Amino acid sequence: MTRSWLTLFAFLIASLMLGCATGTKPIRTTEFATVAAGGRLPPPDSTTASGAYIGVPDYRIGPLDQLEVSVFQVPDLSRTVRVNSSGEISLPMIGVIRAGGKTVAELEREIADKLRESFLQDPQVSVFIQEFASQRVTVEGSVNQPGIKPLTGRTTLLQLIAMSGGLTRMADPSKIIVFRTIDGRRMVALFDLVDIRSGLAEDPQIFGDDIVVVDDSRARTVAETLRSWMGFRPWDL
Secondary structure, eight states: OHHHHHHHHHHHHHHHHHHHHHOSOOOOGGGTSEEOGGGOOOOOOTTTTTHHHHOOTTOOOOTTOEEEEEETTOGGGOEEEEOOTTSEEEETTTEEEEOTTOOHHHHHHHHHHHHHHTTOSSOOEEEEEEEOTTOEEEEEESBSSOEEEEOOSOEEHHHHHHHTTOBOTTEEEEEEEEEEEETTEEEEEEEOHHHHHTTSSOOOEEOTTOEEEEEEOHHHHHHHHHHHHHTSOGGGO
């Protein structure tokens, strides 16, 4: 038993030394994505996710977005509503109206037209998107709470990591990978969370449909395995 434990100990030490010497094997992203020049990912198409965060007027409202609808000088007609899964909202004097797939300007015009049919003269309608809940990001890898995260406003990479419960003990903060589809092409960029936290690098903005992967550190994984095994007595192996 002692010889078996010593063999395992020697193997783990050798693996740890190899991991420290060679580093973590690079993720081969170029096989299925284009690496963004200079590590900077452009925003996605304005008609999808980016319009929600940079003020582009042709952002299309999606399911679960929360809207604030105001009618000038008619407070009883103002409402805060959430778009249902079918893309519809319900408003007084109008009833059910489709909001999904429309821009803010299109929805404002349609609500105003419906109110005119209800004998309201020259209604001035304003629609403001309070939450962009239809925009979601997938977070994978070495975070404490991986999964699909809704974006309710402008969100940076640091904020998204915090929303995901932070990094695990095995995470490599220098290898945060972001995938994004731009003009039909999948692009990828690598970010260093240490540089971002220290102000040496910009904290990039995250958009709906992004995929964020947090790589793990091979050296840390081997060290944690070694620490775990060292918690046992040799005769317990």
